[in-house]
Amino acid sequence: MSKKKIVLSCLFQANGYHKGAWRMPQAQAGADTDIDYYIRTAKRLEEGLFDLFFIADTPATRTEFLDIWTKSPIYQNGLEPITALTAIATHTKHIGLGGTMSTSFFEPFNIARQFAALDHISKGRAAWNVVTSANDYAARNFGLDRLPPHAERYDKAAECVDVVKSYWDTWEDDAFVFDKENAIQFDPTKFHPVDHQGKFFKVFGGLNVARSPQGHPVVIQAGASDAGKDLAARTAEIVFGTGSGMDAAKKFYDDLKGRMSRFGRSSDQLKILSGFDAVIGDTQKDAEDKYHYMQSLVPIELSVMYLCMDLEAKLLDLPLDEPVPLDRIPSSSNHHTVYFNQISSLIQEGKTLREIATTYRRGNRVMRGTAKQVADFMEQWVEAGCGDGFMLPMSDYPGNLDDYVDKVIPILQERGSYKTEYSGATLRENLGLDRPANRYAAG
Ligand SMILES: Cc1cc2nc3c(=O)[nH]c(=O)nc-3n(C[C@H](O)[C@H](O)[C@H](O)COP(=O)(O)O)c2cc1C
Structure with a gap:
């Protein structure tokens, strides 16, 4: 029996997701706004037959604590995802192109239109990551003081996804006929206006672009709260899982897939x-050395700052080598429920601020080892039903990416657990996802 093929996505961040990576000698300073660099990276990922190049985003930048954020900023300087992905689309052929657009701040029409255009330009490789946003900096760019409550954001997200999908069905697949002889560009009976009046959106109109190659661009989601999982079960086709242990990951997997029926x-x-x-080395010691070197490049106050962000609390005044007082855990969270819960548990276990700040990885499974160990782990994880594949926040470039493409992937291919070529023309085809029929044509 042929083995299940592992799906791979790269979570792109110009110099890598390790907070020290940008300071390494081989890191390219200023890559954040260098489209040639993005394109080179995407092409390299295509050499490794990656399924998806993904750009996370928030429509905001930080306005406080800049003396700390300057040590390794995130979301302070980068290209807007759709713009960058569009440029990448014209230089690549196979890799899926995913980007984030928030349902809390963008209108369904804009989202539908931009992703449909990206799907046309990339010939069927676009994917939209549905997020509700999780910081008040974003809220303040759009006239609010704070983010609306988590539950309300998810209600709005659910309605937004429905309206976006309606827009994507404005035109049936064969609506545009371009009949020169009879002066008919499109068949008016195959146009279906969107007429929606809900709690958050009131629209009447339609999309001014033909149905795109995938019918609907692929829908991604990363919500891990109950509301997030319900939305994903109903609408998502790729979900980024959070949960570092096999038991927790399998539970998440079964829970989410179980909700779909x-x-x-x-x-x-x-x-x-x-x-x-994963930090990958020629030997275990080599991997450990690389990791410790990268860790040495991260000022501790920066690590604490990231923790403050995910716990939604102020911790900078606390001693580093003592447990975090329990009363620093806020009574509830409004940003990322899961990160909040994970950090709260670590505090409750009595870990010191330094321990948590230097090791917490937002629920990602962390590993340091050889390419073979990494390949073994990936196979076991997928075979055990903990996931269908991986979202890899590359720690550093080009090192970590080269390690995957040149070392890990060939091992997986040899064992039959990773593809040896792209099998389809679109992202949907490569992932084995059905192309949604137009709701009107189907009827
Ligand atoms: C791989 C990955 C990528 C994500 N990308 C984004 C992003 O681009 N923008 C964003 O606001 N949130 C992003 N998130 C956060 C999720 O949207 C979500 O808030 C988080 O997983 C917590 O889930 P919850 O909001 O249901 O509690 C991402 C999460 C993961 C795991």
Whole structure:
């Protein structure tokens, strides 16, 4: 029996996701805004037959604590995802192109239109990551003081996804006929206006671009709260999982896939990609050395700052080598429920601030080892039903990416657990996801 093929996505961050990576001698300073660099990276990922190049985003930048954020900023300087992915699309042929657009701040029409255009330009490789946003900096760019409550954001997200999908069905696949002789560009009976009045959106109109190659661009989601999982079970086709232990990951996997039948969906129509962060070396010691070197490049106050962000609390005044007082845990979270819960548990276990700040990885599975050890782990994880593949926040460039493409992937290919060529023309085809029929044509 042929083995299940591992799905791979790269979580792109110009110099890598390790906070010290940008200071390494081989890191290219200023890559954040260098489109040639993005394109080179995407082409290299294509050499490794990666399924997806993914850009995370928030429509905001930080306005406080800049003396700390300057040590390794995130979301302070980077290209807007759709713009960057569009440029990448014209230089690549196979890799899926995923980007984030927030349902809390963008209108369904804009989202539908931009991703449909990207799907046309990339000839069927676009994917939209549905997020509700999780910081008040974003809220303040859009006229609010704070983010709306988590539950309300998810209600809005659910409605937004429905409206976006309606826009994507504005035109039936064969609506545009371009009949020169009879002066008919499109068949008016194959146009279906969107007429929606809900709690958050009121629209009447349609999309001004033909139905795109994938019908609907692929829908990604990363919500891990209950509301997030329900939204994913109903609408998502790729989900970024959070949970570093095998038991927790398997529970998440079974829970999420189990919810899908309630929405009349088959569980193979959703790929769960687990966060996996591996530092790879020629020997175990080499990997450990690389990791410790990168860690030495991260000022401790920066690590604490990242923790403050995910716990939604102030911790900078605390002693580093003592447990974090329990009363520093806020009574509830409004940003990322799962990160909040994970950090709260570490505090409750009595870990010191330094321990948590230097090791917490947002639920990603962390590993340091040889290419063979990494390949072994990936196979076991997928075979055990903990995920369909991985979302890899590359720690550093070009090192970590080269390690995957040149060392890990050939091992997986040899064992039959990774593809040896792209099998389809679109992202949907490569992932084995059905192309959604136009709801009107189907009727
Ligand atoms: C791999 C990955 C990528 C994500 N990308 C984004 C992003 O680009 N923008 C964003 O606001 N949130 C992003 N998130 C956060 C999720 O949208 C979500 O808030 C988080 O997983 C917590 O889930 P919850 O909001 O349901 O509690 C990402 C999460 C993961 C695991």
